[in-house]
Amino acid sequence: MTDDxxxxxxxxxxAALAGVSLKTVSRVVNDEPNVTDATRAQVQRAIDALRYLxxxxxxxxxxxxxxxxxxxxxxxxxxxxxxxxxxxxxxxxARERHVAVFAASTEELPDVEETLVKAFASRxxxxxxxxxxxxxxxxxxxxxxxxxxxxxxxxxxSGITADTITSNNVAxxxxxxQHLIDAGHRRIGLLTDRLSIGTARDRRQGYEDAxxxxxxxxDETLIQTDVATVDxxxxxxxxxxxxxxxxxxxxxxxxxxxxxxxxxxxQLGLSHQVGLISIDDIExxxxxxxxxxxxxxxxxxxxxxxxxxxxxxxxxxxTPPVHLIIPTxxxxxxxxxxxCRVTSRGQIRATIHQNTPQETPA
Amino acid sequence: MTDDxxxxxxxxxxAALAGVSLKTVSRVVNDEPNVTDATRAQVQRAIDALRYLxxxxxxxxxxxxxxxxxxxxxxxxxxxxxxxxxxxxxxxxARERHVAVFAASTEELPDVEETLVKAFASRxxxxxxxxxxxxxxxxxxxxxxxxxxxxxxxxxxSGITADTITSNNVAxxxxxxQHLIDAGHRRIGLLTDRLSIGTARDRRQGYEDAxxxxxxxxDETLIQTDVATVDxxxxxxxxxxxxxxxxxxxxxxxxxxxxxxxxxxxQLGLSHQVGLISIDDIExxxxxxxxxxxxxxxxxxxxxxxxxxxxxxxxxxxTPPVHLIIPTxxxxxxxxxxxCRVTSRGQIRATIHQNTPQETPA
DNA sequence: TTGAAAGCGCTAACAT
DNA sequence: ATGTTAGCGCTTTCAA
Numbered sequence: 001m002t003d004d005x006x007x008x009x010x011x012x013x014x015a016a017l018a019g020v021s022l023k024t025v026s027r028v029v030n031d032e033p034n035v036t037d038a039t040r041a042q043v044q045r046a047i048d049a050l051r052y053l054x055x056x057x058x059x060x061x062x063x064x065x066x067x068x069x070x071x072x073x074x075x076x077x078x079x080x081x082x083x084x085x086x087x088x089x090x091x092x093x094a095r096e097r098h099v100a101v102f103a104a105s106t107e108e109l110p111d112v113e114e115t116l117v118k119a120f121a122s123r124x125x126x127x128x129x130x131x132x133x134x135x136x137x138x139x140x141x142x143x144x145x146x147x148x149x150x151x152x153x154x155x156x157x158s159g160i161t162a163d164t165i166t167s168n169n170v171a172x173x174x175x176x177x178q179h180l181i182d183a184g185h186r187r188i189g190l191l192t193d194r195l196s197i198g199t200a201r202d203r204r205q206g207y208e209d210a211x212x213x214x215x216x217x218x219d220e221t222l223i224q225t226d227v228a229t230v231d232x233x234x235x236x237x238x239x240x241x242x243x244x245x246x247x248x249x250x251x252x253x254x255x256x257x258x259x260x261x262x263x264x265x266x267q268l269g270l271s272h273q274v275g276l277i278s279i280d281d282i283e284x285x286x287x288x289x290x291x292x293x294x295x296x297x298x299x300x301x302x303x304x305x306x307x308x309x310x311x312x313x314x315x316x317x318x319t320p321p322v323h324l325i326i327p328t329x330x331x332x333x334x335x336x337x338x339x340c341r342v343t344s345r346g347q348i349r350a351t352i353h354q355n356t357p358q359e360t361p362a
Numbered sequence: 363m364t365d366d367x368x369x370x371x372x373x374x375x376x377a378a379l380a381g382v383s384l385k386t387v388s389r390v391v392n393d394e395p396n397v398t399d400a401t402r403a404q405v406q407r408a409i410d411a412l413r414y415l416x417x418x419x420x421x422x423x424x425x426x427x428x429x430x431x432x433x434x435x436x437x438x439x440x441x442x443x444x445x446x447x448x449x450x451x452x453x454x455x456a457r458e459r460h461v462a463v464f465a466a467s468t469e470e471l472p473d474v475e476e477t478l479v480k481a482f483a484s485r486x487x488x489x490x491x492x493x494x495x496x497x498x499x500x501x502x503x504x505x506x507x508x509x510x511x512x513x514x515x516x517x518x519x520s521g522i523t524a525d526t527i528t529s530n531n532v533a534x535x536x537x538x539x540q541h542l543i544d545a546g547h548r549r550i551g552l553l554t555d556r557l558s559i560g561t562a563r564d565r566r567q568g569y570e571d572a573x574x575x576x577x578x579x580x581d582e583t584l585i586q587t588d589v590a591t592v593d594x595x596x597x598x599x600x601x602x603x604x605x606x607x608x609x610x611x612x613x614x615x616x617x618x619x620x621x622x623x624x625x626x627x628x629q630l631g632l633s634h635q636v637g638l639i640s641i642d643d644i645e646x647x648x649x650x651x652x653x654x655x656x657x658x659x660x661x662x663x664x665x666x667x668x669x670x671x672x673x674x675x676x677x678x679x680x681t682p683p684v685h686l687i688i689p690t691x692x693x694x695x696x697x698x699x700x701x702c703r704v705t706s707r708g709q710i711r712a713t714i715h716q717n718t719p720q721e722t723p724a
Numbered sequence: 725t726t727g728a729a730a731g732c733g734c735t736a737a738c739a740t
Numbered sequence: 741a742t743g744t745t746a747g748c749g750c751t752t753t754c755a756a
Binding site for chain 2: 142
Binding site: 010011012022023026029030054055057058059060061062063066 | 748749750751752
């Protein structure tokens with residue numbers, strides 16, 4: 001061999017050094033009974049001397065069907081703070097069971113999602129935790145069959161029934177919108193993601209519910225969909241406030257939407273005039289001026305719960321799929337309590353021109 | 363068998379169904395030559411019918427010493443925005459090579475770090491990317507030997523020489539401190555992590571260098587170490603401003619330190635009186651009042667570069683270890699340009715008492 | 725209490 | 741172009 005230095009000690013090496021059989025070493029490594037203390041010590045010495053580390057994948061292969069103690073977590077993007085907290089929660093639950101976590105980003109692309117699922121299934125993970133992209137998930141469910149349990153996170157997968165953990169999106173959106181209505185607003189803008197994503201649909205639903213309950217009419221021009229990035233949100237926000245009859249408050253239903261909206265309001269000098277409520281708390285949001293009123297979710301709890309559900313499935317739980325809904329909390333911090341001061345049509349628009357004319361499209 | 367439904371089709375099953383030998387299926391699966399199109403199609407049909415998915419771990423075991431296309435990334439905490447961006451960069455580079463990434467948090471605990479290293483080595487990862495905890499890394503280096511290459515990230519590991527990617531911490535800290543000096547400050551507070559962490563030592567070094575260059579004396583009472591969390595930073599900040607002769611500006615050398623410091627300054631009503639510069643840009647920090655002046659790092663680039671270095675090692679690069687240093691950028695946005703207005707001793711302290719007496723310790 | 729043989733799912737080297 | 745044999749590192753029989 002050219003690079004024997006790279007070779008790793010095997011159980012066979014340990015057995016040879018300790019002067020026992022393979023199986024005896026196996027017994028010691030796996031803490032099985034029927035080994036005398038003397039033999040055990042002898043083997044242990046060889047293990048230490050060779051710095052032997054068991055090969056978990058070979059062990060798994062031998063005892064076919066046994067757990068690899070490895071799971072895969074598919075997020076839209078691992079660096080989104082919300083996703084990062086989910087990962088944290090998953091990791092916490094996983095560590096207790098000595099389970100390792102593969103983390104990956106789907107980029108919201110069904111193709112990437114499927115590629116990742118195959119890649120991890122091929123690596124023999126025990127199961128999957130997936131934030132589903134907006135596509136029919138029957139393909140993935142078929143691919144995984146009954147061999148790999150899946151728990152869906154944050155969004156309900158379409159086309160299938162499976163274990164799912166989400167926030168109470170409709171109720172959260174209703175509460176957020178209601179909160180703005182309570183502050184006197186009648187024209188409330190909505191920023192939301194692509195409606196192919198269930199979460200976005202739910203939040204729009206909650207928004208509409210609140211308007212209806214308050215007897216307010218739905219104005220489609222106040223609704224900006226397909227807001228996936230901060231830049232999208234900036235564009236959407238500018239569009240809203242360049243319109244003839246702009247909103248007096250905005251409900252930003254995603255963290256990216258919120259960040260963009262805060263940026264726009266600041267640029268337009270409207271931070272203290274326009275009400276703003278957001279879903280998803282972000283670091284520093286309580287230190288903004290005004291502090292951000294948010295409907296705070298519990299991504300870490302979501303991750304932990306999803307992992308626990310997956311482990312229950314792996315432990316043999318074969319009860320019907322459940323949809324667990326995690327409650328949210330409205331944190332009134334300032335931006336959502338700005339009263340509706342606009343009485344005459346167009347007043348806010350005038351303010352825009354005055355402060356930052358260059359920001360308003362021709 | 364009790365649960366044959368859970369059984370996964372093997373290459374043998376495919377061979378049987380296609381009426382060919384194992385090896386022929388193997389050739390088709392691995393796109394090897396010497397299979398007629400007809401046979402290939404025949405095998406492919408069996409693969410599709412059985413929804414066969416190759417077992418990557420078995421393949422790896424067979425061709426011993428071959429890559430598993432799996433690496434492990436150890437971060438201090440996966441939900442820290444800085445760490446999450448590193449993960450993102452690593453993932454981007456890894457995906458190009460079809461490499462899967464295990465992500466895990468050390469919690470800054472050497473024991474956890476070692477446990478994780480063993481857990482991933484045992485799972486046959488190809489190599490490691492590690493943000494080292496504050497401990498002698500010879501143990502880990504010995505454990506991993508030459509079998510597993512390691513690239514260290516963000517911090518220089520102590521006790522060993524190995525591939526390492528860091529920011530230019532000393533220079534960044536010097537620049538940050540110098541920036542405050544340029545604004546007229548003479549008493550500059552420093553918030554930094556435990557000095558057992560190299561990064562913290564480097565940043566303190568840079569701070570001291572800048573003071574020395576400006577002919578300013580070092581005042582130990584202005585230096586708060588062991589700031590690891592936001593809460594630590596809040597406490598440290600209060601201590602600084604409760605002192606007899608408080609600083610007129612602060613250099614917060616970590617994102618947690620910055621967040622805590624912003625909080626304290628806001629509570630004390632000093633946001634516009636005290637200069638503040640930070641290392642590590644955070645989402646929303648440009649929207650604070652005043653906007654935060656930061657020395658921005660490139661965690662995503664760091665992650666990507668580290669992964670590329672690891673892959674180079676895996677591809678056989680055996681040149682001596684390198685220490686790659688990623689440049690940083692000072693973004694002057696407001697908080698760091700607040701001029702030094704304090705002329706008489708104790709003036710700031712008076713302000714504190716006036717605004718929020720309850721915040722000042724007895 | 726210990727060990728020998730068989731085989732997990734796959735690939736390498738060598739037939740045919 | 742296709743198949744056979746051996747074996748990766750380990751665990752499971754089952755025998756001693």
